[in-house]
Amino acid sequence: MTDAGDRHGPHSVINRVLAVLATFEGTPGSLTVAGIAQRADLPVSTTYRIVASLEEWGALRKGSDGRYQIGFRLWSLGQQAGRRLRDRAHPFLQDLFDLTQENVHLAIRDGLHSLYVDKVYNSRKLPVVSRIGGRLPLHATAVGRVLLAAQPDWFVDAYLARELESPTPNTVTDPAVLARVIADVRREGFSVTYEQMRLGAISLAAPIVYQEETVASVALVFDIGQAGEVDRLRPAVKGTADKIGRAMRGGSAGAVLRRVSPPTSDRFSSDEKPGLHGAGPG
Incomplete structure (x- = not known):
């Protein structure tokens, strides 16, 4: 069954997955599902399903305390950048x-x-x-x-x-x-x-x-x-x-x-000049 929150299509699903992964940026420790949901501004039920899928794939791993960290598969993939x-x-x-x-x-x-x-x-x-x-x-x-x-x-x-x-x-x-x-x-x-x-x-x-x-x-x-x-x-x-x-x-x-740096979510303003946040080191 398709989640009601996914009715806007695959891009909505992708954005939610990226929002979940982004919660671990700058996080020194592990996070609970509730903490991830709060940081990602998503319903806990939706977050739970996304986290479960990411854990199965290896992007996240669950500790003995029930909290989640970045998984070794995602870490290994990230090492290819640069x-x-x-x-x-x-x-x-x-x-x-x-x-x-x-x-x-x-x-x-x-x-x-x-x-x-x-x-x-x-x-x-x-x-x-x-x-x-x-x-x-x-x-x-x-x-x-x-x-x-x-x-x-x-x-x-x-x-x-x-x-x-x-x-x-x-x-x-x-x-x-x-x-x-x-x-x-x-x-x-x-x-x-x-x-x-x-x-x-x-x-x-x-x-x-x-x-x-x-x-x-x-x-x-x-x-x-x-x-x-x-x-x-x-x-x-x-x-x-x-x-x-x-x-x-x-x-x-x-x-x-010129491909090392991933796209960034930082923004100056809506009328910023082209290339301000390009992936290249510029």
């Missing part, structure tokens, strides 16, 4: 980690966020808030500021006109100040953030350029007590970004980069 980019970049990220012994990140732009596609880290080092597949605000991260600086002026203006997130008390949200910061990143070719995303942390990032476009960004994250090390570490970060860019020019990774 795989060729990671394959090209990862040896250089590992080299940077070996050289500095600091946490290393690789990110692309996904709409209004930095999407983290790879990282190399030491569990004994400073804990970091990013995770592979995680998304953080562009203005609050060094990789994000690099990616934001690569966008056209109209994009930056529209981004800064939003109500900006403030992950820490030190996060800069003043549009005028951020506009000057972005101008500095464009001029200097790197970004340094102090306690913008996490208290006690510094991030140092540089752009990865392919065919004259910034397609990704690489960064180190280290303790605020090492602020005096920024100038010493900057050439290593910049050199790593340049090496990744050269490795990409040696193959077809650039075409893949």
